[in-house]
Amino acid sequence: MMAGLPATARARRSPAAIAASAPANSQAGRRAADRSFLALCLGITSLTVVILAVLLITIWNDGHGRLSWDFLTNFASRKPAEAGVKASLWGSIWVCAICALSALPIGVGTAIYLEEFSRRSRLTSFIKLNIANLAGVPSIVYGILGLTAFARLFGMASADSPITLGNPESFFYLQLPFGHGVLAGGLTLMLVVLPIIIVSSQEALRSVPRSLRTGSLALGATQWQTTWNITLPASIPMIMTGAILAMSRAIGEAAPVLVLGVPLFIRSTPTNLMSDFTVLPLQIFNWAGRPQAEFHELAAAAIIVLLAVLLTFNAIAVVLRHRLQRAAG
Amino acid sequence: MNAGPSATMTNPANTSSPNEINLRKPDFQSAAPAPNGAPDEVAIRADKFDGWYGEFHALKGISLEIPRCRVTAFIGPSGCGKSTFLRWMNRMNDSIVGARASGTLTLDGEDLLSRTRDVVELRRNVGMVFQKPNPFPKSIYDNVAFGPRLHRSFRSSDLDELVENSLRAAALWDEVKDRLKSSALGLSGGQQQRLCIARAIAVGPEVLLMDEPCSALDPRSTASIEQLIRELEAQYTIVIVTHNMQQAARVSDRTAFFFEGSLIECGDTDEIFTNPRNKRTEDYVSGRFG
Incomplete structure (x- = not known):
């Protein structure tokens, strides 16, 4: 009877x-x-763990026999028994230090500008979009940029007769253009990791509740006082996490350094910013490409060293982050 | 109700304390002339004040006077513009894109809206307490010391005294004096809000703006904040936005009723609640709408 009535x-x-x-x-x-969804997730997770385990075990099996103190303190050599990673290990440390010291202030500074100071405008959204895109550019492209910008200085100064400060033996020796020294290498890697650091720092700053900023501003703090005393301390742990990931990428990069034209075989450690260098990934690349099995073992051993350096970097950052977190809380 | 700045400042909880005198407003500007004039004088004056968010006309022709060392309550339904008006008084709207205002808004006769007005100095003088307690993720001590440190370089003994006096003035000292160095985030909601009040007091403001300071708190904490507001009234010009009409009746001397961006009626709280002149005010305070 209801069907006939209007709704x-x-x-x-x-x-x-x-x-x-x-x-x-x-x-x-x-x-x-x-x-079944739980089972699927577990399966996928264990798959990645298994792949990692297989990788680590194979490398350890291949390389651990070559690991010794001599391996760390010897230069590369034609004779596998005498070869070591001294040059590339120190090269990696120098280049990563330069990369971290230049990329962190610039990257975090850029993020602070974009998140805290810039007014919303077409220009800033264009900049933000571009930075996000840069994070996806292949690293070899940055290598070419580094070669042009740092190693050759856009061709403005002649590479044959560079402008110099000091002599090549002194610790403060500088030259323009930079050539393929550790400074050019570090700055090139800076280009690679800069977008990653900027984007992750932006995320970190954005995660700080707005109420903390207004609370600070309401007490008469300037924008800078608010950023320095409130926003930055609250976001440092997240910024550090991003920086760790970025540095992990930097230390594993071979392509941009290769493009710079560094020598594949050197028997010296860097003494100043212009020193020739090579890095662990290039040394691994070099050894892995040779036909003899002994060199393959050396490559595996160098990979173990690379992973150890990587873990050390991460451990330092985790400790640092923990300290800062406690200081902030 | 209140005779003057110093006479009524006797907090029963602290009368036994040897530091009772510290209940005075923490004054680190003693070299400057006392900023406060006589009570009841006009502290803040708005005349034909209009506020916009972009195209939205949020405040329409507001004219009212806020007396010194009194509690003035802003009531009205959500979206009526009372919080917006409050935020113009210390220029917190500056950071909102598209917010603009016209007309007159003065504090002690000085224009609050002028482009040349130093907002940093203004906000030191006009403190604000927000709806949700927003302590910084720092220690209790550092929360209170934060504001003073922004403006001056203190000897540590002076800063200790200032922190203590501010916490006493916010009726929080006895609860936190043994854990000043522990995180402010460990405090209860009511304690956090009193900490935010102590933090605002510590910079020595003349005016305290409170934007629904109790709406995130339980009844007990609300009672303690309301009592505190009554005690602070002797030394600060207080403007409180509230949705709770009983609260307005309890804590305020003057009440202003806002509706759809206009000021409908402003007068003594007793008048507004017992004998409102405007029909809409009457409907609102008697709970017929809003």
């Missing part, structure tokens, strides 16, 4: 009555779907 005239059914009239979904089916 508004029908007796309104209560939500409970409507719910009761609908057929129930299968409880068993829901539980099965739940369990």
